[in-house]
Amino acid sequence: MTRSLSRFGIYAILILLALCFLVPVYVVVVTSLKPVHEATLENMWNLPSAFDLSSYGVAWEKLSPHFWNTILLAVPATVLSALLGSLNGYVFAKWRFKGDHVLFTAILFGMFIPYQSILIPLIRFLQSIQLYNTIPGLILVHVVYGLPITTLIFRNFYAAVPKEIIESAQIDGCGIWSAYRRIILPLSVPGFVVTGIWQFTQIWNEFLFAVTITNTTNQPIMVALQNLSGSQIVQFNVQMAGALMAALPTLLVYIFLGRYFIRGLLAGALKG
Amino acid sequence: MNRHEKSSAPAALPLVRKNRERLAAFLFILPSVLLIAVFVYGFIGWTGWISFTRWNTFVPDFTFAGLDNYRFLFSDFRFLSDLRNTVVFTVLFIVCCLLLGLALALLLDSRIRGEVWLRNLFLFPMALSFIVTGVVWQWIFNPSTGINLLLKKLGVEEPPLWYIHPEVIPGVQWGPIQIGVPLALLAVIVAAVWQLSGFTMALYLSGLRSIPEEIREAARVDGASEWQVFRHVLLPQLKPVTISAIIILGHISLKIFDLIYAMTGPGAGFVTDMPGVYMVETTFKGNHYAHGAAISVIMLLLVTLLILPQLLSGGRKEASGR
Numbered sequence: 001m002t003r004s005l006s007r008f009g010i011y012a013i014l015i016l017l018a019l020c021f022l023v024p025v026y027v028v029v030v031t032s033l034k035p036v037h038e039a040t041l042e043n044m045w046n047l048p049s050a051f052d053l054s055s056y057g058v059a060w061e062k063l064s065p066h067f068w069n070t071i072l073l074a075v076p077a078t079v080l081s082a083l084l085g086s087l088n089g090y091v092f093a094k095w096r097f098k099g100d101h102v103l104f105t106a107i108l109f110g111m112f113i114p115y116q117s118i119l120i121p122l123i124r125f126l127q128s129i130q131l132y133n134t135i136p137g138l139i140l141v142h143v144v145y146g147l148p149i150t151t152l153i154f155r156n157f158y159a160a161v162p163k164e165i166i167e168s169a170q171i172d173g174c175g176i177w178s179a180y181r182r183i184i185l186p187l188s189v190p191g192f193v194v195t196g197i198w199q200f201t202q203i204w205n206e207f208l209f210a211v212t213i214t215n216t217t218n219q220p221i222m223v224a225l226q227n228l229s230g231s232q233i234v235q236f237n238v239q240m241a242g243a244l245m246a247a248l249p250t251l252l253v254y255i256f257l258g259r260y261f262i263r264g265l266l267a268g269a270l271k272g
Numbered sequence: 273m274n275r276h277e278k279s280s281a282p283a284a285l286p287l288v289r290k291n292r293e294r295l296a297a298f299l300f301i302l303p304s305v306l307l308i309a310v311f312v313y314g315f316i317g318w319t320g321w322i323s324f325t326r327w328n329t330f331v332p333d334f335t336f337a338g339l340d341n342y343r344f345l346f347s348d349f350r351f352l353s354d355l356r357n358t359v360v361f362t363v364l365f366i367v368c369c370l371l372l373g374l375a376l377a378l379l380l381d382s383r384i385r386g387e388v389w390l391r392n393l394f395l396f397p398m399a400l401s402f403i404v405t406g407v408v409w410q411w412i413f414n415p416s417t418g419i420n421l422l423l424k425k426l427g428v429e430e431p432p433l434w435y436i437h438p439e440v441i442p443g444v445q446w447g448p449i450q451i452g453v454p455l456a457l458l459a460v461i462v463a464a465v466w467q468l469s470g471f472t473m474a475l476y477l478s479g480l481r482s483i484p485e486e487i488r489e490a491a492r493v494d495g496a497s498e499w500q501v502f503r504h505v506l507l508p509q510l511k512p513v514t515i516s517a518i519i520i521l522g523h524i525s526l527k528i529f530d531l532i533y534a535m536t537g538p539g540a541g542f543v544t545d546m547p548g549v550y551m552v553e554t555t556f557k558g559n560h561y562a563h564g565a566a567i568s569v570i571m572l573l574l575v576t577l578l579i580l581p582q583l584l585s586g587g588r589k590e591a592s593g594r
Contacts, residue, residue: 007384014379018393021466024408027418031411041417088301095297103305105583110312112579114527116551116568118315120322120561125315144311147304176296205401207530208548212556222403226534229407239407247404254399258392261399262474 032056032241039237055237056245059228063242065217066224073135073220074203077142082195084143085150089191090184092151093158094166095176104155111148115208126213133214141213142203149202150195153267157191158184190260197257198264201250221246316572323565330559341566351567352449353542354550356440358574360453361461361546362525368465369521370514373472378502380473381480391477395470402467406534409463410435435459438540454543460535467531468524472517479513480506515582522578527571547571 031039035052092104122141123132131137161184169179210220219227225246229239254261326337345351376394380387397405412418413434420431437455444451483506491501529548532538538545538553547567555564 007382010379010382010384014376014384014390017376018390021394021397024397024405024412024466027412028408041414042421044411044417044421084304088304091297091301095294097294097298103301106313107304107308109579109583110308112523112575112583113312113316114548114568114571114575116527116529116548116564117319117572118311119319119552119568120555120565121315121318122311144307147308151304170293176293176300201399205403207401207403207533208552211533212552222401222530225407226403229410229534236411239411243404243407247400250399250401251396254396258395262395265398265471265474266478 028240028244031237032244034237036235036237039235039240052237055235055241058235058238059242059245062228062238063221063224063245066219066221067245069135069218070204070220070222073138073142074200077139077146077203078196078199080139081143081146081150081199082192084147085154085195086185086188086191087180088147088151089154089156089158090180092155093161094163104151107148107151109148110145111152115145119208119212123212133216133218135218138209138213138218138220141209142199142206146199146202150199153195153198153264154188154191156267157188157194161187193257194260194264194267197253197260201253201261204250319565320569322562323569325562327561327565328559328563332561337562341562342570344563345566345570347448349448350538350542350545350550351547352447354545354547356449356451357454357457357542357544357546358526361457361464361528362522364453364457364461365464365468365525366518366521368461369469369472370517372465372469373517374476374510376469376473377476377480380477391473394473397467398471400467402528402530403534405463405467406531409459409466410535413459413462435536435544436540438543440543454539456536456539456543460531460544463535464525464528464531468521472521475513475517476510479510483509519579519582523575526574526578 027044030047031044032055033051033053034043034048035050035054038046038048038052039055088107092100126132126137126141131140165183166179169183174182205222206220207222207226210223211226214220214223225242228234228242322334323341324337324339326333326335326340328341380391384390414420415431415433415436419434420428423431432455435456440450440452440454442452487505488501491505496504527548528546529552532544532546532549533552536544538549548571551564551567551571554560554567
């Protein structure tokens with residue numbers, strides 16, 4: 001009797017908390033579906049009287065160039081940083097050399113630094129090589145500062161690969177590169193999925209580099225969303241539709257590939 | 273070269289080949305190592321140098337200024353407010369995330385139906401950008417709408433002003449600033465906790481799942497109450513998870529920028545300002561590059577203080593096979 005009562009309590013608390021967590025979702029979805037005259041302050045919690053998708057049209061018009069910018073940025077940056085991370089992770093997991101631990105720790109440190117502490121030189125550097133205010137400039141930045149986390153995830157991933165596999169390949173005459181290409185790389189698909197999802201999400205959501213390195217039509221989506229919501233003339237329904245659009249790609253990744261997302265999350269956290 | 277015992281290459285390989293392979297391994301990571309050396313350590317050094325110059329105008333000026341920029345900051349009302357806000361925000365944010373995350377993990381761990389759904393629900397804000405979170409919560413905490421509409425319906429005459437509240441409680445005057453909890457920060461903390469408590473839940477859940485059921489059963493057989501099992505069996509085992517969570521959440525909060533930028537800005541009397549925001553504004557809007565550099569050096573020191581013990585013990589722990 002007391003047991004079923006306490007189980008009822010557990011469910012009650014969990015459902016209450018779940019509802020609290022969903023409040024922002026409710027606000028965003030409901031507001032974005034309202035016609036302009038209904039998206040007012042007093043009406044905030046009410047359901048729309050009729051579905052109106054016009055806010056999405058307005059928001060898309062303003063955000064779509066930046067949406068494509070972000071895809072052009074996030075896809076290559078994710079692929080490149082995952083490839084480099086895979087090479088690094090392979091070496092740090094399977095090859096010992098003098099000072100490897102110090103080097104690995106020195107690379108990991110790059111994960112924690114506040115990016116403000118490299119921002120001024122970074123911008124001067126990008127200006128000097130003509131990559132300031134360009135997508136390739138942002139790609140370079142995300143590849144470099146993604147190296148610590150991708151290296152960490154891959155090193156943890158490869159640590160689970162038995163070293164006998166590599167040893168027997170070596171006896172068969174494989175060098176370090178061919179062992180990587182023929183044995184490690186084919187085994188790495190799950191590692192690439194985890195790293196890729198993690199990096200894509202991070203790059204898509206990033207704001208500091210985006211807002212300081214680009215200042216015109218090259219701005220990624222998060223800067224455009226911030227500009228949209230910072231402007232007084234834009235209606236709330238458009239702001240909320242914009243927020244939903246900007247969040248959608250990473251939300252979809254989370255919904256369909258959440259397992260890998262969480263694995264990336266824990267890989268970054270538990271061995272830091 | 274002199275560490276053959278550490279080599280993971282098989283002993284059957286000739287030494288020459290082994291050394292060649294080791295060189296090749298180093299060449300593999302060389303591009304990344306060089307990139308990190310320049311973009312992380314080189315640029316940090318460069319920033320540190322700028323923080324000692326007089327570059328506080330549009331035109332770069334690299335004449336040596338000694339500690340002038342730091343001296344300026346530690347007498348600057350805005351920066352001192354930022355430090356207070358950082359401490360308050362970091363402590364409250366971490367404590368709330370840990371408590372809520374642990375509570376969620378314990379509830380979800382009690383073999384309930386729909387666990388996967390609930391877990392995913394509590395974790396999904398993690399997939400969002402701080403900008404999205406800021407834009408949405410800004411509206412929820414807007415004093416003339418949002419939560420206050422509900423509070424008014426419940427009969428609250430003067431609902432709080434949330435993130436535009438200028439007050440600091442209890443507001444003990446210390447030099448130019450008031451020491452206490454800026455009320456406006458609480459709204460920002462709610463948004464940040466909403467976004468990241470799912471992360472601590474996931475950490476604690478994986479920690480709980482790695483504790484063998486037999487240990488709990490043994491304690492129960494010995495007559496321990498559920499609270500005692502939690503207090504004396506589970507909690508000590510979760511200590512490493514807690515430390516990881518504190519480090520991750522702490523470094524996020526010490527360098528927080530986007531959430532503040534999207535939700536509140538510096539606030540009246542800088543009650544919601546943070547060093548990360550001040551740095552970007554003073555550097556790129558005010559052209560006070562040397563001040564900006566000095567702020568970021570202090571931010572870097574704070575983060576380093578937080579993570580250094582863990583980073584250094586990481587290698588040792590692995591060696592002992594924890």
